Amino acid sequence: MPPASPTTPGPFGSKLLRKSSRSMLGMDPQKIIKTFFGANSGITIVVLVLIMVFLLREGAGFLSTYHHELEVYRKAGLEFCDIADTPLKQQQQLTSALRRAKASAASDEAKRALGDAEEAFETAIEPADEIVSELKTHATETKELANEFHTLEVGRLQLLAAAYSTSDPTRKADLLKEAELSKVDAPNYEERIAAVIDRREELAKALTDYTTVLGTAAVALPDAVADVKTAVPAHIAEVHAAVKKLETWSWQEPVSFFTAARSFFFGTGWITNSSWQDFYGVVPLLTGSLLISLVALLIATPISVSAAIYTNQFASDQEKEIIKPVIEFIQAIPSVVLGFIGIAVVGDLIKGVSQWEILSWIPGFPIQERLNIFNAGFLLAFMAVPTMFSLAEDALNNVPRAYSEASDALGATKLQTVFRVIVPAAISGILAAILLGLGRVIGETMVVLLVAGNRIAIPDFGDGLGVIFQPAHTLTGIIAQELGEVSRGSSHWQALFMVGILLFVISLSVNWCARTIAKRFEHPKA
Amino acid sequence: MPETASSAAQHAPVVQVRDMDFCYGSKAALHSIHLDVEYHRVTALIGPSGCGKSTLLRCINRMNDRVAGARVSKGEILVKGKNIHDADVDLTQLRRQVGMVFQKSNPFPKTIYENVAYGLRVHGVKDKTTLDEAVERSLTQAALWDELKDRLQAHALGLSGGQQQRLCIARAIATMPDVLLMDEPCSALDPIATLKIEELIAQLARNYSVVIVTHNMQQAVRVSDFTAFLHLGKLVEFAPTEELFTNPREKLTDSYLRGTFS
Ligand SMILES: Nc1ncnc2c1ncn2[C@@H]1O[C@H](COP(=O)(O)OP(=O)(O)OP(=O)(O)O)[C@@H](O)[C@H]1O
Ligand SMILES: [Mg+2]
Numbered sequence: 013m014p015p016a017s018p019t020t021p022g023p024f025g026s027k028l029l030r031k032s033s034r035s036m037l038g039m040d041p042q043k044i045i046k047t048f049f050g051a052n053s054g055i056t057i058v059v060l061v062l063i064m065v066f067l068l069r070e071g072a073g074f075l076s077t078y079h080h081e082l083e084v085y086r087k088a089g090l091e092f093c094d095i096a097d098t099p100l101k102q103q104q105q106l107t108s109a110l111r112r113a114k115a116s117a118a119s120d121e122a123k124r125a126l127g128d129a130e131e132a133f134e135t136a137i138e139p140a141d142e143i144v145s146e147l148k149t150h151a152t153e154t155k156e157l158a159n160e161f162h163t164l165e166v167g168r169l170q171l172l173a174a175a176y177s178t179s180d181p182t183r184k185a186d187l188l189k190e191a192e193l194s195k196v197d198a199p200n201y202e203e204r205i206a207a208v209i210d211r212r213e214e215l216a217k218a219l220t221d222y223t224t225v226l227g228t229a230a231v232a233l234p235d236a237v238a239d240v241k242t243a244v245p246a247h248i249a250e251v252h253a254a255v256k257k258l259e260t261w262s263w264q265e266p267v268s269f270f271t272a273a274r275s276f277f278f279g280t281g282w283i284t285n286s287s288w289q290d291f292y293g294v295v296p297l298l299t300g301s302l303l304i305s306l307v308a309l310l311i312a313t314p315i316s317v318s319a320a321i322y323t324n325q326f327a328s329d330q331e332k333e334i335i336k337p338v339i340e341f342i343q344a345i346p347s348v349v350l351g352f353i354g355i356a357v358v359g360d361l362i363k364g365v366s367q368w369e370i371l372s373w374i375p376g377f378p379i380q381e382r383l384n385i386f387n388a389g390f391l392l393a394f395m396a397v398p399t400m401f402s403l404a405e406d407a408l409n410n411v412p413r414a415y416s417e418a419s420d421a422l423g424a425t426k427l428q429t430v431f432r433v434i435v436p437a438a439i440s441g442i443l444a445a446i447l448l449g450l451g452r453v454i455g456e457t458m459v460v461l462l463v464a465g466n467r468i469a470i471p472d473f474g475d476g477l478g479v480i481f482q483p484a485h486t487l488t489g490i491i492a493q494e495l496g497e498v499s500r501g502s503s504h505w506q507a508l509f510m511v512g513i514l515l516f517v518i519s520l521s522v523n524w525c526a527r528t529i530a531k532r533f534e535h536p537k538a
Numbered sequence: 539m540p541e542t543a544s545s546a547a548q549h550a551p552v553v554q555v556r557d558m559d560f561c562y563g564s565k566a567a568l569h570s571i572h573l574d575v576e577y578h579r580v581t582a583l584i585g586p587s588g589c590g591k592s593t594l595l596r597c598i599n600r601m602n603d604r605v606a607g608a609r610v611s612k613g614e615i616l617v618k619g620k621n622i623h624d625a626d627v628d629l630t631q632l633r634r635q636v637g638m639v640f641q642k643s644n645p646f647p648k649t650i651y652e653n654v655a656y657g658l659r660v661h662g663v664k665d666k667t668t669l670d671e672a673v674e675r676s677l678t679q680a681a682l683w684d685e686l687k688d689r690l691q692a693h694a695l696g697l698s699g700g701q702q703q704r705l706c707i708a709r710a711i712a713t714m715p716d717v718l719l720m721d722e723p724c725s726a727l728d729p730i731a732t733l734k735i736e737e738l739i740a741q742l743a744r745n746y747s748v749v750i751v752t753h754n755m756q757q758a759v760r761v762s763d764f765t766a767f768l769h770l771g772k773l774v775e776f777a778p779t780e781e782l783f784t785n786p787r788e789k790l791t792d793s794y795l796r797g798t799f800s
Contacts, residue, residue, distance in 0.1 A: 420604065421640075422637070422709065
């Protein structure tokens with residue numbers, strides 16, 4: 013068919029074109045129509061780029077802000093206090109274990125022995141504890157000074173900037189004067205940290221003394237608290253390690269940007285709005301997201317792939333007519349409604365089932381929390397099924413008929429043809445479908461926010477597979493939950509944008525992988 | 539080939555199409571076809587496009603079962619004397635007896651070895667040496683062994699078009715069928731690849747009875763012993779190739795061969 017000549021449009025075209033050519037100032041109407049369609053596809057690309065630029069701009073400041081905060085954390089001595097605090101926290105755990113043992117002890121004699129031990133533990137730590145809490149107060153004061161200075165400094169710089177950009181000389185003078193007035197000295201870290209350094213030896217001695225006392229007290233512990241008894245040597249080693257660290261610690265050691273980046277990407281704590289120190293470590297959120305996605309994937313993959321194989325290869329036309337729309341209908345369920353179901357139905361159901369005696373062999377059963385990783389993963393699987401099903405079905409559909417024909421002609425049964433020829437031929441498409449389902453699951457927000465339990469902590473992998481019955485928080489959930497409440501431009505705000513960037517990068521790479529896999533094994537054109 | 543000629547004489551036709559009508563749903567495609575495929579001979583089916591050559595070919599291994607509503611409405615087909623529509627016929631077994639090569643080469647996206655071994659595998663052969671031997675024999679018979687023996691584990695889709703088609707032939711003969719059906723096996727190939735396949739067909743006739751559909755008269759003359767001319771779903775003339783091409787009995791055949799066909 014020869015291409016339609018642009019100079020001789022049909023009757024309909026000519027009418028349309030004549031009309032537009034009049035209103036379009038004599039520009040070539042064909043060109044305009046082409047530009048219009050081209051522009052629309054261009055817009056999507058532009059929007060994508062804009063999103064990336066926006067995310068990057070908001071997140072870009074994060075590293076320097078966080079770097080500054082970590083610098084203050086070190087210079088003001090908070091880091092020092094945290095090092096000293098670690099053994100103290102452990103000590104608290106040990107004593108509370110003793111206290112629990114005491115409460116459940118059978119005989120009065122045992123109660124007394126445990127009570128004595130507990131008291132010995134408490135008195136031993138007291139001197140160190142006192143020193144640390146004094147140092148903490150001091151460090152917090154330094155930090156406040158630093159923050160105050162920072163705020164004033166930022167204000168002053170703004171005034172100066174305004175002054176230099178104005179052309180009105182009187183106003184300029186006013187601004188400069190104001191800036192001059194708001195000028196304060198930077199906190200003298202050296203002077204302030206001296207108070208901390210001065211007590212370093214004292215603290216080290218207090219901690220070492222503590223370990224000696226603890227060592228003897230532990231020997232006297234009754235066998236009823238064997239776990240505490242065995243924990244003590246490890247604890248003592250920790251204390252010694254902490255003491256070593258305190259001795260080599262220096263407030264002047266520079267904090268690199270790399271440290272800030274590492275603290276974000278590999279930090280194990282996401283601690284915000286703390287009166288002590290905020291940390292933006294993304295690991296708990298990342299593990300939460302990954303675990304939930306993994307559970308979702310493990311549930312959704314077999315369901316959607318086998319449904320796709322059945323529908324594409326075995327179902328009668330009537331069955332197809334039912335299965336396809338029903339599965340696609342799932343997509344129409346608003347995710348917040350699924351969240352409801354997760355809270356109201358699935359949570360109770362899982363918890364109820366987990367209490368059954370015969371299922372107690374499953375790791376993590378009986379479960380404590382109704383809202384947990386498994387619950388969220390289960391619902392997300394539900395959301396991923398339509399995507400994975402349709403794409404996997406497409407992949408099977410794209411397998412050239414010639415393959416199944418050849419297999420049939422060789423005397424293969426239907427099952428043999430499906431599983432030896434068609435599924436292997438479609439496997440790349442099926443893998444791509446699974447990956448795109450994963451992309452969908454990672455980005456999903458509402459369900460995880462409602463159902464995952466929102467506990468910001470790395471799940472306890474000591475539980476083995478039972479880990480999936482613990483609550484968790486996610487990359488998406490944290491943004492949805494916190495972004496509305498933080499002040500614009502703060503480090504917390506920027507940290508959330510960094511999380512957004514991370515999420516974006518993950519989704520992009522998952523999509524990219526899916527595309528590459530699908531491309532890699534394209535069928536020859538039939 | 540004197541030895542094949544003498545052995546052929548002792549055999550009844552491998553495929554006997556007896557007065558068969560065939561229709562796709564309500565649309566009749568073949569009318570009263572009566573045709574014998576001689577043992578270890580090449581039978582060519584020729585005729586204008588849409589006359590029903592492929593349909594007839596695909597009746598013989600019941601590939602038309604894949605088409606909803608397609609059925610033999612009258613008559614019967616016997617393969618080695620057995621009616622292939624009998625209730626006790628195992629389709630798997632029938633297709634093991636009657637192999638097929640398609641117009642467009644369609645090797646599986648697997649290795650060369652797996653392609654050839656596929657037919658045996660689906661029939662339950664697991665023994666490695668049996669498979670190895672069958673692969674070597676089939677590739678040799680398909681004149682591919684020397685070319686490919688060092689790259690049996692290479693991907694089949696990396697072969698040239700002609701090699702792929704010969705691989706499909708090797709795959710079809712791996713199960714040692716009695717009959718080999720070929721539907722325009724050279725139509726997608728260049729002249730040299732075509733020549734190779736034609737030579738191959740002559741070789742294959744020693745071991746197999748071949749039915750080939752072709753649009754190329756010269757090819758029919760070159761490769762076949764018998765030729766059937768179909769027109770509008772009817773078998774117009776069926777005779778030894780030489781006779782049909784030099785001295786056709788029907789006027790229709792004559793005008794088709796001369797190209798003065800209306
Ligand atoms: N699956 C089908 N469903 C319905 N009608 C069909 C089907 N396949 C073929 N036909 C019809 O049957 C008739 C014979 O077709 P067939 O494919 O056997 O012709 P052919 O001789 O092989 O033609 P060609 O030389 O073009 O391959 C044609 O009219 C065709 O339209
Ligand atoms: Mg045909």
